[in-house]
Amino acid sequence: xxxxxxxxxxxxxxxxxxxxxxxxxxxxxxxxxxxxxxxxxxxxxxxxxxxxxxxxxxxxxxxxxxxxxxxxxxxxxxxxxxxxxxxxxxxxxxxxxxxxxxxxxxxxxxxxxxxxxxxxxxx
Numbered sequence: 001x002x003x004x005x006x007x008x009x010x011x012x013x014x015x016x017x018x019x020x021x022x023x024x025x026x027x028x029x030x031x032x033x034x035x036x037x038x039x040x041x042x043x044x045x046x047x048x049x050x051x052x053x054x055x056x057x058x059x060x061x062x063x064x065x066x067x068x069x070x071x072x073x074x075x076x077x078x079x080x081x082x083x084x085x086x087x088x089x090x091x092x093x094x095x096x097x098x099x100x101x102x103x104x105x106x107x108x109x110x111x112x113x114x115x116x117x118x119x120x121x122x123x
Contacts, residue, residue: 007031007048008112011041011057012078017101021056024105030112038062045069054096054116060089067094074115078103
């Protein structure tokens with residue numbers, strides 16, 4: 001059985017954050033797909049859209065392109081610590097949640113659980 005709700009696409013240009021996020025997600029039973037940048041993230045999303053239940057990203061442009069491919073997918077925005085007007089920039093963009101970096105494994109797991117659709121509820 002495919003675990004659609006268990007797969008998270010992580011788009012972040014910092015390798016340390018990608019690796020931390022992957023190990024935290026896997027610790028809680030999720031599958032993580034890692035992309036170095038928006039371009040790679042979009043390619044992965046196009047190829048594997050049906051199995052991705054949630055996207056973590058920090059770029060507005062990537063969000064808008066992902067919405068064109070699959071409008072209903074939940075997206076958690078992970079702004080860097082210096083990113084102050086992020087909520088204003090993403091206002092009205094139908095964000096599932098915000099998770100500012102740096103975050104702990106527990107904060108990540110709680111936010112993903114809160115925003116991830118139940119298994120089998122794919123659009």
